Amino acid sequence: MEQVTVDINGLSRAFGSKTALHDVTFRATAGKVHGLVGANGAGKTTFIKHLLGLLRATGGSVRVFGLDPVRDPVGVLSRVGYLSEEHDLPEWMRVDELMSYTQAYHPNWDAKYARELLDTFALDPAKKIKELSKGMRAQAGLIAAVAHRPELLILDEPSSGLDAMVRRDILDAIVRAVADDGRTVIFSSHLLDEVERMSDHVTLLQQGRVAVSGELDEVRRGFQRSRIHFIEHFDKAPVLETALAMEGGGRAWSVLHSGSIEQFRRSVLARGGEIVESRDATLEEIFLASAGRDRQQKEAA
Amino acid sequence: MDISINLSDGVPIYRQIVNQVKYLVASGLLQPGEELPPIRTLALQLKVTPNTIVKAYGELEISGVIHKRQGSGTFVSDTRPQLAIRERRRVIEQRIDALLAEAHQLNFTAEELLKMVRDRKTAMDETTAEPIEAKKK
Numbered sequence: 028m029e030q031v032t033v034d035i036n037g038l039s040r041a042f043g044s045k046t047a048l049h050d051v052t053f054r055a056t057a058g059k060v061h062g063l064v065g066a067n068g069a070g071k072t073t074f075i076k077h078l079l080g081l082l083r084a085t086g087g088s089v090r091v092f093g094l095d096p097v098r099d100p101v102g103v104l105s106r107v108g109y110l111s112e113e114h115d116l117p118e119w120m121r122v123d124e125l126m127s128y129t130q131a132y133h134p135n136w137d138a139k140y141a142r143e144l145l146d147t148f149a150l151d152p153a154k155k156i157k158e159l160s161k162g163m164r165a166q167a168g169l170i171a172a173v174a175h176r177p178e179l180l181i182l183d184e185p186s187s188g189l190d191a192m193v194r195r196d197i198l199d200a201i202v203r204a205v206a207d208d209g210r211t212v213i214f215s216s217h218l219l220d221e222v223e224r225m226s227d228h229v230t231l232l233q234q235g236r237v238a239v240s241g242e243l244d245e246v247r248r249g250f251q252r253s254r255i256h257f258i259e260h261f262d263k264a265p266v267l268e269t270a271l272a273m274e275g276g277g278r279a280w281s282v283l284h285s286g287s288i289e290q291f292r293r294s295v296l297a298r299g300g301e302i303v304e305s306r307d308a309t310l311e312e313i314f315l316a317s318a319g320r321d322r323q324q325k326e327a328a
Numbered sequence: 329m330d331i332s333i334n335l336s337d338g339v340p341i342y343r344q345i346v347n348q349v350k351y352l353v354a355s356g357l358l359q360p361g362e363e364l365p366p367i368r369t370l371a372l373q374l375k376v377t378p379n380t381i382v383k384a385y386g387e388l389e390i391s392g393v394i395h396k397r398q399g400s401g402t403f404v405s406d407t408r409p410q411l412a413i414r415e416r417r418r419v420i421e422q423r424i425d426a427l428l429a430e431a432h433q434l435n436f437t438a439e440e441l442l443k444m445v446r447d448r449k450t451a452m453d454e455t456t457a458e459p460i461e462a463k464k465k
Binding site: 206244307 | 333335336337338339340341342367368371372374375376377378379380429433
């Protein structure tokens with residue numbers, strides 16, 4: 028049976044009159060990697076802060092391990108590993124001090140795993156945090172986040188601004204958390220190819236709402252990319268039912284569409300066109316089409 | 329194991345792994361009895377979620393290409409001849425489908441296409457035959 032680690036129902040959050048999250052429903056299950064994507068300002072970090080009990084919901088409910096993170100922060104945080112985009116760590120500490128400091132909060136601290144990671148990353152335990160490069164800070168933060176073998180690992184834009192080597196270290200940590208321990212991972216990223224490779228489930232946030240959510244392969248199956256040839260020449264993209272985005276010109280167009288394939292096919296036929304090729308869309312295509320539609324709606328309003 | 333993931337062709341990642349393992353087995357690059365990498369190792373190599381490898385191995389096991397041995401690992405099964413025929417057909421059929429679609433777009437009939445295939449083959453045989461003849465002399 029699937030074990031639910033995170034259960035969020037109808038979460039809403041406003042800052043003053045500005046809505047940051049609206050009616051967000053989300054579930055994370057054990058042993059799965061959950062990718063969180065969305066444009067800057069879509070609400071990813073605000074969402075994650077609710078999981079950590081750093082923000083209180085204006086509406087709806089947030090449960091992590093069945094607990095309310097705002098009312099029981101210790102009960103939740105002792106079982107969570109968290110790495111933020113800024114890798115905000117106590118500057119004045121040495122790397123080894125950071126390790127023993129983190130260990131003190133986590134009875135399950137795996138000293139062997141921590142040492143192994145320190146060796147792999149070639150991090151000098153005697154160095155002060157403030158002397159570390161951005162990549163080394165991320166590595167130190169990563170050890171602090173995973174060495175207590177948390178039941179839930181949360182990574183907020185972990186790869187942001189890091190080189191390929193350190194990004195790889197972070198992905199390795201995700202793989203190990205899931206493969207070795209069957210843990211739950213939630214990670215947000217703007218690197219869509221990373222999310223597409225690493226996620227079992229994906230959620231697309233858009234202006235604080237869940238635009239798309241589900242098992243990655245199913246989400247992708249819900250969107251198709253088709254190449255179309257028309258008999259007639261079109262200067263502007265012809266209107267097609269279920270189409271979300273169109274590229275091309277003249278008689279040859281490439282269309283991203285969702286929903287009923289039959290409805291789309293009829294619509295193409297009615298315009299004197301023929302579908303030359305169809306395939307499942309990539310996450311990036313879905314993301315861009317949703318963002319584009321969003322922009323059009325805003326401009327129309 | 330030499331597997332590469334392509335995110336731009338719309339094929340689910342687990343399916344890409346299944347197809348490539350089948351291809352490796354059919355072509356003899358993976359031999360019966362050979363061990364496949366553990367789930368974690370392959371997930372790290374391909375930078376994919378371990379569950380994708382679990383799904384791919386599961387499907388390969390159901391179709392009899394590989395089998396798990398209790399507590400030791402995952403191994404290539406001894407099904408090569410049968411699989412080889414099916415897999416070789418599948419690879420070629422995929423190419424034929426693409427060729428037929430392209431020919432249709434360019435207004436060639438299937439008959440014309442078949443004739444062109446035969447003509448190309450004849451032309452190819454002639455050019456490759458010459459150096460061999462030359463060598464004999």
